[in-house]
Amino acid sequence: MSLDVLLSGASYMVDPMAVLIMVLATFLGMFVGALPGLGTVTALAMILPFTYVLSAPQAIGMLLAIYCSSVYGGAIPALLINVPGTPQSAATTFDAYPMAKKGLAAEALGWVTAASTLGGIFSLIVLTLAAPQLAAVAVRFGSIEIFALIVFSLTTIAWVSRGNPFKGLLAGVIGVFLATIGVDEMSGVSRFTFGNFALSAGFHIVPILIGLFALSEVFSTAGRGAQTLAKPIVSTGFRVAPFYEWAIRWKTLLRSSAIGTFLGILPGVGATAASLISYAQARAASPRKENFGQGEPEGVIASEASNNAVTGGALVPTLALGIPGDAPTAVMLGALIIHGITPGIQLFSRNPDLVSFIFVALLVANVMMFFAGMLGAQLFSRVLQLPHAVVMAVVVALSLAGSYVIRFSMLDVAVAVIAGIVGVLLRYAGVPLAPIVIGFVLGRPLEVNLRQGLILTDMNPLGFFKSPIACVLFAITAIVVVYPLLKQIAKIRRSKQTDSNGDATTA
Amino acid sequence: MKLNAKLVAACAALGVLSGIAPVLASDYPTKPIEVIIPYGAGGNTDTSGRIFIKSMRKALDAELVPLNAAGAGGTVGMAKVAAAKADGYTLGFSPIAPVTVQPHLRPLPYGKDSFEPVCLVADNPTAVTVAPDSPYKSLDDLIAAAREGKVVAVGPAPGSIPHIVQSAIANAYGVKFKYLPAGGGGKAAKAVLGGEADFAADTSAMEKVHGLRSLAVLADARLADLPNVPTLKELGKDLTLTIWFGAFAPKGTPAAVLDRLSQACEKAVADPEFQTGMKNANYLLRYMGRQEFTAFYQKQFDDNQALLKLIGVKTR
Numbered sequence: 001m002s003l004d005v006l007l008s009g010a011s012y013m014v015d016p017m018a019v020l021i022m023v024l025a026t027f028l029g030m031f032v033g034a035l036p037g038l039g040t041v042t043a044l045a046m047i048l049p050f051t052y053v054l055s056a057p058q059a060i061g062m063l064l065a066i067y068c069s070s071v072y073g074g075a076i077p078a079l080l081i082n083v084p085g086t087p088q089s090a091a092t093t094f095d096a097y098p099m100a101k102k103g104l105a106a107e108a109l110g111w112v113t114a115a116s117t118l119g120g121i122f123s124l125i126v127l128t129l130a131a132p133q134l135a136a137v138a139v140r141f142g143s144i145e146i147f148a149l150i151v152f153s154l155t156t157i158a159w160v161s162r163g164n165p166f167k168g169l170l171a172g173v174i175g176v177f178l179a180t181i182g183v184d185e186m187s188g189v190s191r192f193t194f195g196n197f198a199l200s201a202g203f204h205i206v207p208i209l210i211g212l213f214a215l216s217e218v219f220s221t222a223g224r225g226a227q228t229l230a231k232p233i234v235s236t237g238f239r240v241a242p243f244y245e246w247a248i249r250w251k252t253l254l255r256s257s258a259i260g261t262f263l264g265i266l267p268g269v270g271a272t273a274a275s276l277i278s279y280a281q282a283r284a285a286s287p288r289k290e291n292f293g294q295g296e297p298e299g300v301i302a303s304e305a306s307n308n309a310v311t312g313g314a315l316v317p318t319l320a321l322g323i324p325g326d327a328p329t330a331v332m333l334g335a336l337i338i339h340g341i342t343p344g345i346q347l348f349s350r351n352p353d354l355v356s357f358i359f360v361a362l363l364v365a366n367v368m369m370f371f372a373g374m375l376g377a378q379l380f381s382r383v384l385q386l387p388h389a390v391v392m393a394v395v396v397a398l399s400l401a402g403s404y405v406i407r408f409s410m411l412d413v414a415v416a417v418i419a420g421i422v423g424v425l426l427r428y429a430g431v432p433l434a435p436i437v438i439g440f441v442l443g444r445p446l447e448v449n450l451r452q453g454l455i456l457t458d459m460n461p462l463g464f465f466k467s468p469i470a471c472v473l474f475a476i477t478a479i480v481v482v483y484p485l486l487k488q489i490a491k492i493r494r495s496k497q498t499d500s501n502g503d504a505t506t507a
Numbered sequence: 508m509k510l511n512a513k514l515v516a517a518c519a520a521l522g523v524l525s526g527i528a529p530v531l532a533s534d535y536p537t538k539p540i541e542v543i544i545p546y547g548a549g550g551n552t553d554t555s556g557r558i559f560i561k562s563m564r565k566a567l568d569a570e571l572v573p574l575n576a577a578g579a580g581g582t583v584g585m586a587k588v589a590a591a592k593a594d595g596y597t598l599g600f601s602p603i604a605p606v607t608v609q610p611h612l613r614p615l616p617y618g619k620d621s622f623e624p625v626c627l628v629a630d631n632p633t634a635v636t637v638a639p640d641s642p643y644k645s646l647d648d649l650i651a652a653a654r655e656g657k658v659v660a661v662g663p664a665p666g667s668i669p670h671i672v673q674s675a676i677a678n679a680y681g682v683k684f685k686y687l688p689a690g691g692g693g694k695a696a697k698a699v700l701g702g703e704a705d706f707a708a709d710t711s712a713m714e715k716v717h718g719l720r721s722l723a724v725l726a727d728a729r730l731a732d733l734p735n736v737p738t739l740k741e742l743g744k745d746l747t748l749t750i751w752f753g754a755f756a757p758k759g760t761p762a763a764v765l766d767r768l769s770q771a772c773e774k775a776v777a778d779p780e781f782q783t784g785m786k787n788a789n790y791l792l793r794y795m796g797r798q799e800f801t802a803f804y805q806k807q808f809d810d811n812q813a814l815l816k817l818i819g820v821k822t823r
Contacts, residue, residue, distance in 0.1 A: 138697075186664055329549075456659070
């Protein structure tokens, strides 16, 4: 994309109305994202009717602003009250909440906001530089390659299960199993519905996440009783860490942004999986591993940079091929079509101005998001000074309403409540909750891509190894799984050896 | 005073009348109408449904609210429509499959007689589409390759319209395609563009939206948008299969309300905003009023059952 085309795209931004709309949309997206249960798709669907009366650039600016800021907004309750506002922010609770609990809410808001903005900007640079080329690569990722990628991604369960890895694995299996319930999208057959028609729709990620993370947090807080109501010393406001704090963590920022962008480009993986995978990768690679889960900023960066990087990534196939990268971009695609804009490769050749406007608007949206977070932080961090009981009651009300709104189904409300109770029991049993979410979001693509791959290879699993990309991914998976085991065995051997040496000298 | 007494009497009479006939066409609608869209936000049905709802608002001079009740191939949403109170305040906007195909495949809480068809608004022929760089330049090329048994078709689960289309073509030519159930629309386009599948048999909009190349359309005549693409009829096989979209009310909705809706629908379809909106979204308009659409729907219901049997999909 040449500079003059980019500038002509930027000229749309001169419209003061478009800028005003984007400012309002940024705040709206942030608030909707921050309300547990109401996520990005709900925010976009809510705003859709209003976009009809706007001009195409105004509508696009509005949708992009909502998209970015709602993904970011989910992190705010995650760090303040351990309740992710959207599924994409589930991994943000791991380190941002402990940080806030230590009384560093302002710092946590700073890390979250800056990481979200930087992740978003990273992905939009990638989108701007190489959308058509990357889209062409993305379609070459067929079912076999995606299957291999998901198998690799499942190894991250080990890194998000603190303590007992078997409990983590158990939780992952529960998640995969939950994903199989409902009408099988490949055969049309109902599975595990026990003749209950409502169950044929299957489970949705939102009620499950709301139950496991939000409601179970409320229930277990209630169960712990009054002693938790003692409030930590709260630093209100917004503080971005000094440069050197970022400098020592630049690798995680870059890696997480890249993971988010890449998984965004591949249709069907999504931001929830991206942030969890990125968190696990950061933990595996970090020299500060042992701090993870106790308020390590790197964990916050990993989750927030990657989920916001999905935005630019998911727009790659959406704009270049007309194939939405995830559920929010599907809504945006619908909105573009209603405005008479048909995304696809022709959009780049016929309408370069509009494409470059989208890039510019995305940049503006990310920057606005930063300032909105900064301004909003004053308000958000004061949530902690409210009586805990009030905050928790609001969380319950929003969670149940959010679960209902997803598909206007009472079943989803029941699922959220049951998931909440199960979540409390699992917490008491020491079973980590994150692997359930990983298993659930990756379970369906895992199964579907495996079965599609088997259809293509005439039911010969060895045929999967004909794909070089898949072979590389399988090899990495094998290394990731086997290497820690070998290290463990070597460690045991060494300690045995020193033991026997000791025996020899004493003899 | 006399006038006032008359007015009171008239009001009372109206009250009594409205007690007997709870919904009069003249006082319908008095509150917002929920329109259930049985798919998620952003999809084909959602996009066309929202364009329709927007023009219906003007035509009916009332508030219509879209509700996305997605799940199980559109059947969850349409079950909600079938179970709703038949007072005209719950409608459904459905494509062909949830109402005329799915009931033959699985036990559902609704069937042929669960709905009052209101109007048909769009009707898109299906088309055989390949990747732009595909070696197959014509349908004959594709069939010839299939005789050697190496052609993969892609679409949603068996029993979906694209699946029925590829199956019917295979039947007509006496060949077999390998079927990859990877989804419709964008998902199918990805499989074709990535080389996993050789063709998709989805709507004729696949060429314009995803840059695929059409080999044949399953329409009665060539399409204005694709003037160089032959119909299957021209190629000697009398097969037409289309994906239509229409509005439905629950069974038992008062005839007066249905008439009012059908009239409003006619006005909405004539609205220039609706026409450009649907054209932008790559839909071909086709209007049928209540009576005509009811007959069409019932025939489609039976025809599709027969078609499923013909191509060997297990029906109930």
